[in-house]
Amino acid sequence: MRLPDVDRGDTVRSRALIRFISVITGMRLPDAARVALYHADFVGPALGAWTQAVMRGPSGWTVAERELMAAMVARWNSCAFCVGAHRAIAIRGLDPAVVDACLADHRTAPVAPALRATLSFLEKLTAAPDELGADDAREAFAAGRRRRNWPTRPPWRPCSASSPATPTPWASRCPLSASSRSRRR
Amino acid sequence: MEAIERHRESADDLRAALLGGGVTDAALRAAVAARASGGPAVEEPYDTLTHQIGEAAHRVTDAQVAAVRDAAGSDKAAFEIVLSACIGAGLARWDAAARAIEGAGDAAS
Numbered sequence: 001m002r003l004p005d006v007d008r009g010d011t012v013r014s015r016a017l018i019r020f021i022s023v024i025t026g027m028r029l030p031d032a033a034r035v036a037l038y039h040a041d042f043v044g045p046a047l048g049a050w051t052q053a054v055m056r057g058p059s060g061w062t063v064a065e066r067e068l069m070a071a072m073v074a075r076w077n078s079c080a081f082c083v084g085a086h087r088a089i090a091i092r093g094l095d096p097a098v099v100d101a102c103l104a105d106h107r108t109a110p111v112a113p114a115l116r117a118t119l120s121f122l123e124k125l126t127a128a129p130d131e132l133g134a135d136d137a138r139e140a141f142a143a144g145r146r147r148r149n150w151p152t153r154p155p156w157r158p159c160s161a162s163s164p165a166t167p168t169p170w171a172s173r174c175p176l177s178a179s180s181r182s183r184r185r
Numbered sequence: 186m187e188a189i190e191r192h193r194e195s196a197d198d199l200r201a202a203l204l205g206g207g208v209t210d211a212a213l214r215a216a217v218a219a220r221a222s223g224g225p226a227v228e229e230p231y232d233t234l235t236h237q238i239g240e241a242a243h244r245v246t247d248a249q250v251a252a253v254r255d256a257a258g259s260d261k262a263a264f265e266i267v268l269s270a271c272i273g274a275g276l277a278r279w280d281a282a283a284r285a286i287e288g289a290g291d292a293a294s
Contacts (some may be wrong), residue, residue: 001247005260039261041267046202050195059188078243084199121285129281130223141289 002031002103006038014038032081064093065115068102072119075103117143189286196279203272209257209265217266218273230256231266238270 009015022029036044055066067090074082081104082084092100106119114144117140126133203218204211216227221239224265226232230252254263 001250003254003263006264010261039264042265043199043272045203046195047272050192050199053191053195078241098210122280125278125282128260129278132281132285134248134285136291137282137285137289177282 006032006034010038012038018183022175030081030085032085062093064090068094068099068115069119069122070105071099071103073122073126076123114140115142189283192279193283196276196283199272204271207265208259209262214265214269217269218276221270221273222277224273234266235270235273238267239274242271242274266284 009018018029067086071086081094121136121140217235220227220235234249234253253266257263
């Protein structure tokens with residue numbers, strides 16, 4: 001069920017915004033957005049700031065890779081809406097076939113060892129956080145070190161996606177590399 | 186500042202926001218957040234919904250939400266209970282990840 005007050009908005013501003021966006025886009029504003037607009041003096045600002053830092057702040061992962069991670073977590077949480085929302089952004093920077101292969105099974109998807117190991121870490125974190133330990137983190141970090149040794153562009157990666165501190169040799173040839181680098185900030 | 190320290194500050198900010206303000210009793214919100222991460226049971230009907238959110242949120246039923254809405258007395262209060270459970274489950278995962286990363290020691294550097 002939807003809580004009616006969340007559905008319609010709790011302030012004049014949020015109600016107007018919900019109506020405006022729905023009219024402009026020609027579709028019902030998704031529930032996730034209504035939740036984000038609701039009761040704005042509660043946890044919203046803190047949650048939003050952290051989310052923004054994680055998903056768009058400085059990171060060794062590109063925005064697309066982070067969105068893929070979010071889509072995977074949504075998949076493990078069985079949230080179809082969130083899978084779709086994060087997948088839609090992930091494919092702006094990653095091959096859609098690779099993203100879908102990952103969503104099917106990241107263990108067999110053609111992704112770099114560092115990303116695969118990180119996804120395995122996130123899977124355990126999502127499904128069995130009490131079982132997560134230092135060995136899981138070590139495994140992911142070890143895969144990250146191996147990643148730096150990749151000498152050539154993997155066939156699955158459409159543009160640069162490594163740490164800014166370790167620019168990939170193919171980055172300058174990738175037509176999307178400049179925008180990818182700017183989004184990594 | 187190390188990335189993990191920045192995230193720890195964000196986690197602290199979120200914990201503070203969860204327990205500040207609001208229309209429901211902060212103690213209930215704290216108990217609900219703890220329950221969603223495997224803590225002790227809280228009073229019904231909050232316990233059933235909170236436990237369900239912590240275990241498998243996609244299986245939450247209309248009846249569970251409606252019962253909490255009735256007990257809490259308003260949509261805003263029910264919203265705070267739901268968010269408290271969600272954030273409790275999320276922060277428990279953050280804590281687990283931070284412990285694992287810090288436990289890995291030099292491997293993280």
